[in-house]
Ligand SMILES: NC(=O)c1ccc[n+]([C@@H]2O[C@H](COP(=O)([O-])OP(=O)(O)OC[C@H]3O[C@@H](n4cnc5c(N)ncnc54)[C@H](O)[C@@H]3O)[C@@H](O)[C@H]2O)c1
């Protein structure tokens with residue numbers, strides 16, 4: 236079990252393969268469930284009591300459902316079910332269900348507790364701790380949000396057995412990110428175990444746990460993302476721009492993996508990182524985005540999205556998290572100029588085509 240300190244007090248993340256069974260056998264009367272509809276289908280037999288509870292909202296895990304525009308439906312449902320301040324929202328699903336539940340928990344009645352049963356690897360190894368909710372509005376992704384920690388997180392790695400392999404690699408992308416942040420030795424260790432993670436559930440569990448341990452230290456120091464925690468955006472400036480330029484055709488953590496490889500390439504070309512560092516990390520990055528290396532990423536929308544990144548300050552510059560020559564991540568600002576455009580063009584045209 237991990238205990239995480241937050242501005243709302245401590246909360247726990249527990250590893251328990253029978254988490255769903257325990258919930259099923261003891262469904263809290265004051266619960267309002269928000270459940271990924273696909274997970275509800277797959278696990279219907281194990282969730283009979285949960286699915287017949289008086290307040291259940293089944294939601295398809297689509298970005299369009301994680302939006303301000305859809306909130307009135309969810310609010311109306313919860314109002315109709317008599318939501319009170321001493322009730323609990325219980326989320327069962329991945330990052331999309333998490334973001335919806337966390338946002339509602341922050342805003343409805345000025346605050347209702349929420350509990351999370353993450354069912355994707357990305358949510359189990361990364362997003363389940365850290366307090367953030369992110370909601371889309373119109374075409375602006377993750378533009379609205381809050382810092383609202385759950386009361387409890389219950390992690391059952393049994394859920395991972397039914398995940399699509401793309402979603403497994405998406406989660407591993409975030410795990411690789413966390414290990415780069417921890418330092419080059421940490422990254423080299425997870426990189427060496429990459430195939431074992433895919434094949435051996437106990438090795439997978441070890442790295443989920445390690446990823447949460449590494450993240451815990453940063454979010455406890457900087458829950459509101461004002462300083463130290465910023466490095467968790469490593470791979471994300473480029474990754475988000477890739478997602479935007481491809482109409483979200485690439486799963487988030489896989490776009491982040493390409494984004495990390497690209498960040499290493501850019502760092503080498505800007506001479507703040509090194510070619511050696513780029514080459515050191517590249518093999519496992521390539522394994523993790525295998526099949527997406529030739530996915531077309533048009534340069535113009537990519538550069539536009541990069542210039543609009545949330546982290547940028549002022550105009551004409553972009554804020555990047557890059558790895559230095561020693562493989563340690565750091566944050567700095569860079570001009571959005573012709574040189575940067577030509578580096579990005581070279582990467583998108585030649586590096587990935589050669590992959
Ligand atoms: N708030 C945060 O801190 C944070 C951090 C990272 C990402 N996110 C957000 O999370 C979202 C991505 O989350 P995600 O990758 O967890 O995926 P997701 O919620 O989009 O789910 C991915 C797919 O997996 C399916 N699925 C979920 N659990 C399953 C299971 N056990 N078996 C089979 N299929 C299952 C879903 O139905 C969906 O098709 C994005 O919207 C991203 O912006 C939020």
Ligand SMILES: [Zn+2]
Nearest residue numbers: 409471487491
């Ligand atoms: Zn991410």
